[in-house]
Amino acid sequence: MDQDAVLSFLSAEAFRYYLQAFMVYDIRGEIHYNDVVFHLVHGLADQGAAEKINPRRYGDRTAWDSAVYRHSVFSKAQAGAIVEYLKFKLEAEGSDGFDTPSIQQALANYWLARAGLP
Template sequence: MLEQEFKGKTAWQALDPAFLDRAPDGYGSALSFFSDAAFRFYLSAYMLADVDGKLDKHDPVFHLTHGLTDKGRGERVNPRRYGERTWFDEQGHKFAVFEREQAHAIVSYLELKRETDEFQRDEIDQAIANYWSERAEASAG
């Protein structure tokens, strides 16, 4: 379902925010199910739509902060299956594909959102401090 809806959508800049917010199939859950590469490719479209106030179902902030909080550092994903792997490890792996400039854009987005999203402010601050700030300053590679 998700693959079909995004098939041929190779210009993220041209995607309609209404499409992004409901995909796939009206559920508005694409950010949860994208591959790491697809997440990286489409994330900018979601962040821009969010900044413009055009997302109701999707929450890019959650997807950029989950697991990167102080709690995420020690919370194991699924001990029976993944042993000692934490959410922080999991998200670090997922976000390793982002280049320095992309990480810098994510920090800017999160800093903007922290000013208007009181509910997620602590998670945003922790994710920036625990991961994104260092990632944005790391050498491209």
């Protein structure tokens, strides 16, 4: 399952289907080649709002637009599970962890509201 960067190449629907398994395996410490956190926070941190993705091809589409579209397939309950996973990763990272700022920003900017949480 943990082959190269497979999460980068999944359709939005396939990402939705397989994400739960990747999160469980990551919590168990069995993911080594796929950065699950990256795929849940990229584009949702503060810099994502203005970061354009290949303007020659996609015009004014930003990393934020892409991330919101990709994550739009999740229900509120699924978004809630993602919030809990990100909180788990945040606690594991600690206050000075590499992913800490991105996780905090993605939770505040998108995931908490998406899950209907305060």
